Amino acid sequence: MPVVSVRLVVRTLSELCITVGTLIVLFVVYVLYWTGVKADSAADSQISALHHQWARTPAASAPQRSDPPAPAPYTGGKSFAVMYIPRLGKDWHKPVLEGIGVKDLQKGLGHYATTTRLGQPGNFSVAGHRRTYGDPFKDFPELRPGDAVVLTDGTTWFTYRLDNKPYRTVPSDIGVIDPVPAKSPFRSPGRYLTLTTCDPEWGSSHRLIAWGHLDSTRPVAQGKPQALTG
Amino acid sequence: MYGWIWRHLPGNAWVRAFTSLVLVLAIVYVLFQYIFPWAEPLLPFNDVTVDQGRGATR
Numbered sequence: 515m516p517v518v519s520v521r522l523v524v525r526t527l528s529e530l531c532i533t534v535g536t537l538i539v540l541f542v543v544y545v546l547y548w549t550g551v552k553a554d555s556a557a558d559s560q561i562s563a564l565h566h567q568w569a570r571t572p573a574a575s576a577p578q579r580s581d582p583p584a585p586a587p588y589t590g591g592k593s594f595a596v597m598y599i600p601r602l603g604k605d606w607h608k609p610v611l612e613g614i615g616v617k618d619l620q621k622g623l624g625h626y627a628t629t630t631r632l633g634q635p636g637n638f639s640v641a642g643h644r645r646t647y648g649d650p651f652k653d654f655p656e657l658r659p660g661d662a663v664v665l666t667d668g669t670t671w672f673t674y675r676l677d678n679k680p681y682r683t684v685p686s687d688i689g690v691i692d693p694v695p696a697k698s699p700f701r702s703p704g705r706y707l708t709l710t711t712c713d714p715e716w717g718s719s720h721r722l723i724a725w726g727h728l729d730s731t732r733p734v735a736q737g738k739p740q741a742l743t744g
Numbered sequence: 745m746y747g748w749i750w751r752h753l754p755g756n757a758w759v760r761a762f763t764s765l766v767l768v769l770a771i772v773y774v775l776f777q778y779i780f781p782w783a784e785p786l787l788p789f790n791d792v793t794v795d796q797g798r799g800a801t802r
Binding site: 525685 | 745746747772775776780783784785787788791792793794
């Protein structure tokens with residue numbers, strides 16, 4: 515009977531459309547909300563694991579010296595530091611993991627394994643999500659020269675100061691994480707910091723870059739640096 | 745499609761409604777736990793690094 519089969523086709527088609535619509539709504543909920551929930555709990559567990567690890571190997575016994583001790587080699591996929599950027603929020607702090615793989619960036623910020631280690635001569639470079647997974651670098655364009663980027667590896671507080679407004683470039687511009695990036699304000703080798711994220715917020719056509727230099731270091735035993743307490 | 749499933753579920757209307765709810769929750773769980781985490785990195789929100797060969801950095 516043609517009427518019945520037409521009805522069946524229309525009904526099945528409508529049901530399929532509703533199903534696909536529901537799937538899309540669920541996926542949007544996942545991307546906008548659930549990745550953030552997952553990333554926040556992953557970041558929290560990374561940070562508490564770090565604090566646990568630091569508590570077991572007390573750094574306070576290290577004698578006073580002007581130069582911070584060289585950090586131990588980092589393990590891929592493991593967090594080794596916590597980053598604070600007061601400009602992005604008083605409570606903004608994220609773990610920094612070694613590596614920039616998908617899994618690393620789902621738990622926190624990722625350190626480009628090819629770049630130097632914290633506080634060492636060279637360019638300590640870190641990537642982070644602009645959107646999804648807790649939106650760590652959502653307010654990246656708000657960063658300004660002079661802003662503090664503070665990191666701790668459990669032994670030392672490293673205070674970097676930014677030197678440029680976020681610089682927009684293309685993804686293939688790998689020179690931005692060079693030891694002395696050509697487009698940066700720096701002209702001679704030093705202890706630098708590079709932050710990278712994507713631009714526009716939900717896109718991938720460009721990258722935003724912020725550069726900074728190491729301003730000061732301070733043993734953890736002496737308490738938080740002024741950039742965080744002030 | 746949904747009518748067909750409903751007709752093939754066992755029990756009375758209440759049991760069927762309960763089974764349907766469990767099925768829906770199971771599907772949502774599988775989506776959030778397995779399907780979406782697989783699909784999401786294929787979208788461009790993850791491209792936050794400067795390129796060093798797409799396979800490694802996305």
